[in-house]
Amino acid sequence: MTMSMYSTTDKMKMSAPSCFPGRYSPSYRSSEQMRRCMPNPSSRLLEDASLLCNSWSARQNGDIFAGINDGILSRAEALAAVDIQKHQAQHVHSQMPSQIKHDVMYHHHTMSGPPQRPLQMHHSMDQLDMLDPTGSMTTLAPISESPLTPTHQHLHGSYHSMNHMMSHHHPGTLSGHTGGHHGHSAVHHPVITAAVAAAGLHPDTDTDPRELEAFAERFKQRRIKLGVTQADVGKALANLKLPGVGALSQSTICRFESLTLSHNNMIALKPILQAWLEEAEAQAKNKRRDPDAPSVLPAGEKKRTSIAAPEKRSLEAYFAVQPRPSGEKIAAIAEKLDLKKNVVRVWFCNQRQKQKRIVSSVTPSMTGHGSAGFGY
């Protein structure tokens, strides 16, 4: 029972070291993690700060919060929501309303679409004092230098200052309260702006949620176009040889694309993935890689042969006559269709299997032909 658990764990431990790109900065990754990791209000503050600073929350919650208090509000909202969840979870322990599940991470995969729709939740909490730039900016700072740096956690400086405020959170009656009506994002709030400036960041560029979101979308599309899987990307990253950047798991790539990583994590990963993407496309274009740039594309790079329609028709015609052509016959067919013999041979194999599936689904009893027919 527990054994299985451990085996998993062990594997992880072993593989982990090789894949450590580095550590990033705090913030939440997913709703569930949030739920799990935000037991006490106080601890959330910090993250809020960063959130706010990044205008993340604004994005999350919609334009409603774009106004001045928005950042604050949204943050508060998010927190409140979280708390609610948490409490319910604790108390009820069984049912957790999935509705409140809107967490603080990127959700909509609407890349370029309407930036955001108003969340339904928001009640005004007026804790402007919580806006402590100090902590927030710290959060952001590290990342900009090097993608993956363990620099994070000193941001707790402002921790205490905001510690007290979160004590209350009302179960989310999210009716429209008051606040936001301005069109600008939280980043433009004086305080925030100052913080950002102090941190030397480019909120509008690098940390802008929309930018990240757009990038994630582009990334995915281009990756697919390259015919590379998420897992491939993860492995390929190691070949990029970027300082401190190792392989990543399919999970992480997936989460990046689906925006289910924390803001900071997204920011940290973006340049890396961007680098990979560019390299990969370059290599794909040049058909050959430099020794310095070991395949950033899937090593095997074996592509699935696709047989054109005309050839396929011919094959089907042959198949109708002789489903099991001899080696010679196959060679002849291959010759005529200008296909590799092996390709033709495999095609027939597949075709026979396919037929078997079809046949068996129609006339289960007739399945047992000779070869592999398990009539039952």
Next chain:
DNA sequence: ATGCATGAGTG
């Protein structure tokens, strides 16, 4: 795509 788990850093 995601639930569950681990381990590092922080205070």
Next chain:
DNA sequence: ACTCATGCATA
């Protein structure tokens, strides 16, 4: 004790 980044295994 907590948060965060990440990975394995699996739905």
